[in-house]
Amino acid sequence: MWQLSEGKYGCSVPVDLMLDLAEEHGVSLDLQEFEQRLQHVKEQQSHVPLIEEGVISQRCYESLQKQGVTATDDSFKYQYSSSESGYDFSECQDLACRVVGLIKGQEVTAAAREGSKVAVILDRTCFYAEGGGQVADRGRLVCQGGQFAVEDVQEYNGYVIHLGTLVSGSLVPGDIIHPVVSQEERVACMRNHTATHLLQAALRQHLGASVMQQGSNVRSDRLSFDFLCLEKLTKETVKEIESSVRQFVRQGHEVCRRQMSLQEALNSKEIVTVPNEEYPPEVTLVQIGDLEDAVSGELCGGTHVLNTGDIEDFCITRVSSVSQGVRRVFGVTGHTAAGAHENGTWLMELCQEFSDLVASQSCSAAELTEKSQRIKQMLDTELLPHYVRDHGSSVVETLAQYVAATANRERQAQMRRTVEDLLRCSSHAPFVVHSTKFDGKQMIKALSSLEAGKPVALVSCEKKSAVVVMVLPKEQPADKIQTMLTEAIGGSHQLKVKSTVNDYGTKLVQVTVKGTDLSDWLEHKVTDVMTSLSR
Numbered sequence: 325m326w327q328l329s330e331g332k333y334g335c336s337v338p339v340d341l342m343l344d345l346a347e348e349h350g351v352s353l354d355l356q357e358f359e360q361r362l363q364h365v366k367e368q369q370s371h372v373p374l375i376e377e378g379v380i381s382q383r384c385y386e387s388l389q390k391q392g393v394t395a396t397d398d399s400f401k402y403q404y405s406s407s408e409s410g411y412d413f414s415e416c417q418d419l420a421c422r423v424v425g426l427i428k429g430q431e432v433t434a435a436a437r438e439g440s441k442v443a444v445i446l447d448r449t450c451f452y453a454e455g456g457g458q459v460a461d462r463g464r465l466v467c468q469g470g471q472f473a474v475e476d477v478q479e480y481n482g483y484v485i486h487l488g489t490l491v492s493g494s495l496v497p498g499d500i501i502h503p504v505v506s507q508e509e510r511v512a513c514m515r516n517h518t519a520t521h522l523l524q525a526a527l528r529q530h531l532g533a534s535v536m537q538q539g540s541n542v543r544s545d546r547l548s549f550d551f552l553c554l555e556k557l558t559k560e561t562v563k564e565i566e567s568s569v570r571q572f573v574r575q576g577h578e579v580c581r582r583q584m585s586l587q588e589a590l591n592s593k594e595i596v597t598v599p600n601e602e603y604p605p606e607v608t609l610v611q612i613g614d615l616e617d618a619v620s621g622e623l624c625g626g627t628h629v630l631n632t633g634d635i636e637d638f639c640i641t642r643v644s645s646v647s648q649g650v651r652r653v654f655g656v657t658g659h660t661a662a663g664a665h666e667n668g669t670w671l672m673e674l675c676q677e678f679s680d681l682v683a684s685q686s687c688s689a690a691e692l693t694e695k696s697q698r699i700k701q702m703l704d705t706e707l708l709p710h711y712v713r714d715h716g717s718s719v720v721e722t723l724a725q726y727v728a729a730t731a732n733r734e735r736q737a738q739m740r741r742t743v744e745d746l747l748r749c750s751s752h753a754p755f756v757v758h759s760t761k762f763d764g765k766q767m768i769k770a771l772s773s774l775e776a777g778k779p780v781a782l783v784s785c786e787k788k789s790a791v792v793v794m795v796l797p798k799e800q801p802a803d804k805i806q807t808m809l810t811e812a813i814g815g816s817h818q819l820k821v822k823s824t825v826n827d828y829g830t831k832l833v834q835v836t837v838k839g840t841d842l843s844d845w846l847e848h849k850v851t852d853v854m855t856s857l858s859r
Contacts, residue, residue, distance in 0.1 A: 380443060380480055381430040388432065388483065393424045393445065395482030400450040401461075402581065406630050411511050416450035416503075421465075423499045427485075436495040444472060444486040444495065450503050451486060452510070453479035457540035458517055458626045463505040469493045472501070510627065512544035515635045515657040518579055518628040519569065520549050521612060522638070523653065524596065525620040526568035531555045537598050538650050542626065548654045550646055557643060557651055563711040566640045569655075576633035577613040584609055595621045637661035640710045656707065668712035671702050675719045682726055689731035696720055696727060735762065736769050743771065743780060754858035755779040757851045759843050767793040768834065779805075779854055783847045790842035792850050794833040800857075802833060808853045809835050813846065 403416040425445035426433045436442045444465060451474060454460040460477035465486060470493015474486045495501075520540050527535045531553050538550040586603050589595050595609060603623060610628055613619035619632075629635060639661035642654040656664060678695045681687040702708070703716050739762050746756050760767065760782050767782045771793055781794040792809075796802055802823055813835065820836040837846060 380427055380483070380485060384427050384430060384432050385481065385483075388425050388445070391425070391432075393483070394447070396446060396479075396484035397448040398451070398453065398479075398484050400448060401452045401627060403450065406634060411507065411514075411634075413450075413505060413507055413510070417505065419448065419450055419503060420500050421446040421448050421503060423495055423497050423501060425483075426495060426497060434496065436490050438470070438490055438492055438494065440490045441488070442490060442495075444488075445483050446486070446501070446503075449484050449486070450505060451477045451484065452505075452513075452627055453477040453484050455479060456542075456624060456626045457520075458513055458542040459544070461505045461510055461513075463503065465501045465503055467493060467495060467499050467501040470495065474503075509544040511629075512658065513542055514627050514629045516544070516547040516655075517542045517624075517626045518612070518632065519573075519635055519638055519655060519657050520547050521610065521620045521622055521624070521628075522569045522572045522632065522635075523547075523549050523565070523655065524551070524622070525572070525612070526565045527551060527553070527653075528596075529568055530561055530565050531557075537596070538646070545660070546641075546654060546656050548652055550650055550652045552650050554649055559711045559714045562640055562643055562653075563709075566638065566709065566711070569638045569640075572612075572619055573632050573635045573638055576631055577619055579628050579630055579632065580611050581628075582609045582611060583607075589623055592621070594618060595623065597623055637665065639664040639707075641707055642713075643710050660707065664707040664709055667702065667706045668709040671699065671706070671708060671712055671716050674699050674702070675716055678719060678723065682723055689727060689734050692723075692727045692730060696723070732766075735766050739766055739769070743782070747780070753778075755781070755854040757781045757783065757847055757854060759783045759847050763791070767791070771795040779857070781850050781854065783843055783850060785841065785843040788838065790837045790839065790846045792835045792837075792846055794835075794850070796833065805853065805857065806833055806835075808856065809833070809850070812849045812853050813837055 400416045400419055404411055404413045405415070406412070423444060424447050426436050427443040427445070428436065428440060433442070436444075446465075451463065452458065452461045454477060461474070462476075463474050465472040465474060471491045472486070472495065473488045473491050475488040478485050478487065520542060524535070524537060527549075532555065534553065534555075536552040538552055540550065541548045583606060586605050586607050589603075589607050589609060590597070597603070607623045608625055609621060610624040610626070611618050611621045612632060636658045638655060638657050640653055640655050641664060644652045644654075646652050655661075674695065678692070678699065681692060681695065699716055699720055703713060703720070708716070739760070742758075742760065746758055750756050755778055758781070762782070762784055763786055767784060771780065771782065777797060779794060779796050779800060781792055783790065783792045785791075794805070796805065806823060822834045824834075
């Protein structure tokens with residue numbers, strides 16, 4: 325049980341799921357031993373320092389405690405409203421905050437000067453500290469005659485720590501500052517975080533309530549959601565899940581936050597929790613939709629839009645496998661999602677045009693290749709819905725062989741025309757020797773359908789060799805010509821000689837010579853042999 329709980333075999337398995345599976349398969353589990361092991365681990369963890377080295381040391385934490393610095397009040401991060409013009413953060417950004425602690429280089433410091441990289445602790449803040457899969461806010465702390473650039477925000481044992489650089493002025497404990505959150509990034513994170521809740525609701529709707537969250541990552545530019553599911557996730561299912569989320573967005577459901585006890589939350593079957601997550605006694609429920617018929621209900625401390633319509637649009641851009649049974653869905657919202665869907669519509673039209681051209685058989689290989697390259701370029705460079713990308717890749721892969729076959733047929737036809745033109749232009753010559761850019765296989769295919777009345781030799785250079793393919797009339801002595809070619813071309817060059825009979829019963833001789841830049845030399849040698857034979 326412990327190994328399954330710890331995710332030794334790919335992902336963490338919740339206890340209730342283990343109990344259900346055990347009952348289904350007639351297996352007994354030792355819950356008492358499991359709970360004792362869990363309690364032992366918790367006791368060990370209780371002796372681990374509350375503060376990780378690297379941002380704030382244990383010594384800093386103890387120093388702040390001795391100075392009587394209390395936990396930061398960060399409830400103001402939820403103080404915002406919405407209107408037709410967008411979200412209004414003026415209430416929280418009019419906040420006056422007091423500097424209660426400064427940390428520089430793992431030491432509590434009495435002052436920070438211009439250019440210093442420090443950690444600032446305030447008595448209260450509207451900045452969101454990284455947590456619950458959501459990245460931290462960025463922005464500025466504005467003080468009299470100075471400004472601090474907030475690059476990261478972390479929470480440690482109640483302290484909200486603003487990490488960054490003092491761009492101008494100075495800071496000392498007791499200074500009053502005004503926090504200015506980057507509103508554009510915050511709203512984007514709010515859209516994406518609410519979208520992850522809608523995504524989980526859609527996943528459970530289409531794949532069943534056995535879907536279990538394994539993690540998430542919410543940034544301003546995108547979101548990702550990891551979940552455990554034993555059902556097969558087809559591209560059709562992904563499209564349906566995306567469609568459900570987009571419908572939730574269009575329906576404009578209200579998003580509400582409500583405080584409750586953990587026990588009350590755990591007693592509700594409608595509330596979704598993260599397996600093996602440690603929750604405090606008092607939790608926050610983020611509910612989407614009406615109380616009686618909610619779309620989603622999750623315990624979450626993140627920041628969210630106030631109405632799903634503010635998400636504007638949603639697009640699943642990629643689905644990958646994290647480990648056995650665990651998949652990761654990537655998505656975008658807002659104008660980015662709308663742009664991805666526009667790209668998807670354009671790509672689907674290109675794929676249809678491509679398929680129509682193939683069906684009509686009225687397009688050259690060059691035109692087909694150009695269309696295929698346009699599709700590949702979109703697949704490589706543009707943000708697209710996952711199911712569209714999957715479809716586009718399938719179209720390109722399926723039709724690649726057709727394009728190659730078309731190009732090969734065209735090359736063979738061109739080769740045959742070249743040979744026919746050579747024969748017409750040299751009707752009175754005893755033989756034909758000609759250099760070409762076609763490879764050995766193409767030359768053989770072109771000459772295999774030629775009923776030659778006289779010797780015809782084609783010479784071509786490949787990467788590390790030169791090739792001569794010769795078609796001979798029935799009465800021409802192939803063995804003698806092979807011997808003469810070997811003697812003329814051999815010596816310091818490695819040769820490979822092969823002879824066959826073509827469709828008309830005439831003989832084909834192929835000689836491959838290893839080396840580079842041999843085309844002119846080989847053409848000259850073949851001409852000498854042909855001249856000797858014609859005398």
